[in-house]
Amino acid sequence: MKSKIWLSSPHMGGSEKTFVQEAFDTNWIAPLGPHVNGFESDIQHYTGARHAAALSSGTAAIHLALILLDVKAGDVVICQSMTFTASANPIIYQAATPVFVDSETETWNMNPEYLEQAIQDQLSKGKKPKAIIPVHLYGMPAQMDQILTVAGKYDIPVIEDAAEAIGSRINGKSCGSFGKFSILSFNGNKIITTSGGGALLSDDGDYIRQARFLSTQARDRAPHYEHTQIGYNYRMSNVLAGIGRGQMEVLDERVAARRRNFERYAFYFEKVNLNGYHIGFQPEPAGYHSNRWLTAITVDPATNKGITREALLRAFELENIECRLLWKPMHLQPVFQDYPFYGNGISGYIFDTGLCLPSGSNLTDDDFDRIFSVLDSVFR
Ligand SMILES: *Cc1c(COP(=O)(O)O)cnc(C)c1O
Numbered sequence: 001m002k003s004k005i006w007l008s009s010p011h012m013g014g015s016e017k018t019f020v021q022e023a024f025d026t027n028w029i030a031p032l033g034p035h036v037n038g039f040e041s042d043i044q045h046y047t048g049a050r051h052a053a054a055l056s057s058g059t060a061a062i063h064l065a066l067i068l069l070d071v072k073a074g075d076v077v078i079c080q081s082m083t084f085t086a087s088a089n090p091i092i093y094q095a096a097t098p099v100f101v102d103s104e105t106e107t108w109n110m111n112p113e114y115l116e117q118a119i120q121d122q123l124s125k126g127k128k129p130k131a132i133i134p135v136h137l138y139g140m141p142a143q144m145d146q147i148l149t150v151a152g153k154y155d156i157p158v159i160e161d162a163a164e165a166i167g168s169r170i171n172g173k174s175c176g177s178f179g180k181f182s183i184l185s186f187n188g189n190k191i192i193t194t195s196g197g198g199a200l201l202s203d204d205g206d207y208i209r210q211a212r213f214l215s216t217q218a219r220d221r222a223p224h225y226e227h228t229q230i231g232y233n234y235r236m237s238n239v240l241a242g243i244g245r246g247q248m249e250v251l252d253e254r255v256a257a258r259r260r261n262f263e264r265y266a267f268y269f270e271k272v273n274l275n276g277y278h279i280g281f282q283p284e285p286a287g288y289h290s291n292r293w294l295t296a297i298t299v300d301p302a303t304n305k306g307i308t309r310e311a312l313l314r315a316f317e318l319e320n321i322e323c324r325l326l327w328k329p330m331h332l333q334p335v336f337q338d339y340p341f342y343g344n345g346i347s348g349y350i351f352d353t354g355l356c357l358p359s360g361s362n363l364t365d366d367d368f369d370r371i372f373s374v375l376d377s378v379f380r
Contacts (some may be wrong), residue, residue: 053212065211235252
């Protein structure tokens with residue numbers, strides 16, 4: 001059996017071990033410590049967000065953002081439908097109601113027009129949404145200008161889910177700096193990883209201080225353990241923050257490598273498309289800079305001589321190459337299908353025809369030879 005080519009595997013830079021060793025040498029094996037502070041300051045400098053709290057996961061970051069915005073039982077929170085379930089789950093943790101919004105075709109992210117329709121319809125029912133959660137799918141920034149304009153018009157805070165988008169920008173402004181809150185993830189398959197981890201970012205220092213307090217069990221100032229609020233165990237470990245500091249040193253290289261992957265695929269499929277196929281890509285609008293975390297294509301059998309993304313998936317599987325279907329939109333998930341949805345089905349279409357190709361920053365030329373020979377056999 002040929003060695004496995006992964007969709008997106010961890011890619012260490014080298015100094016992660018030095019940072020982790022330092023944590024051991026100083027015995028800072030705790031959910032706080034100098035690496036946590038250092039990692040937070042790296043994240044702030046990189047994204048331009050003024051404050052950051054390193055946490056146990058991106059999901060925890062979204063949960064804390066909702067708590068800090070006082071999202072309670074019965075409240076409405078608007079969320080992009082085309083995303084990983086972690087964007088929406090914390091809404092349910094707060095016993096609030098998720099309302100899902102479809103994608104547009106320019107970036108595959110939250111459609112600002114349906115967002116406004118969702119807000120107006122919820123307002124007409126006497127429910128002012130408490131927050132809006134747009135996502136930068138596979139690293140491609142959402143239409144933040146338009147989304148922030150709509151959000152501002154109705155005075156609703158935005159929680160920017162930048163879990164997949166550290167290193168992405170719009171007109172030079174970094175993803176992770178657009179929302180009242182922004183969140184990052186450092187889970188195992190993200191563009192940089194701490195094995196598991198996340199961060200909550202904001203320009204508002206009071207919010208981030210409060211997030212640190214809530215993430216360490218909400219312990220009041222007192223000689224004993226005193227609690228006036230319910231807390232969480234959501235802080236990042238100092239050991240893992242050491243991995244994060246090493247990963248931040250190579251982040252720009254990782255983005256460059258992922259963008260090169262995308263260009264290789266784009267070049268290949270441009271040639272394929274000259275032979276009567278219509279393979280689609282996630283476009284990158286002018287002024288946008290995606291980290292191209294994952295390269296995703298659309299393969300509509302109606303315009304590709306009957307070829308389906310399932311056929312591609314199977315051909316790759318036979319060669320021990322991992323590909324994945326796209327995130328299945330939340331409004332189509334059994335667990336969320338009874339909640340409101342505003343849109344015209346674009347996210348469903350993208351899901352039905354989409355496929356994520358191997359996109360690791362550590363793919364070799366030999367790996368690409370194997371990948372392209374599978375594609376050659378399908379698009380003969
Ligand atoms: C990975 C991811 C998250 C959650 O991050 P975790 O660190 O895995 O909890 C949230 N939203 C999106 C879009 C993600 O891809």
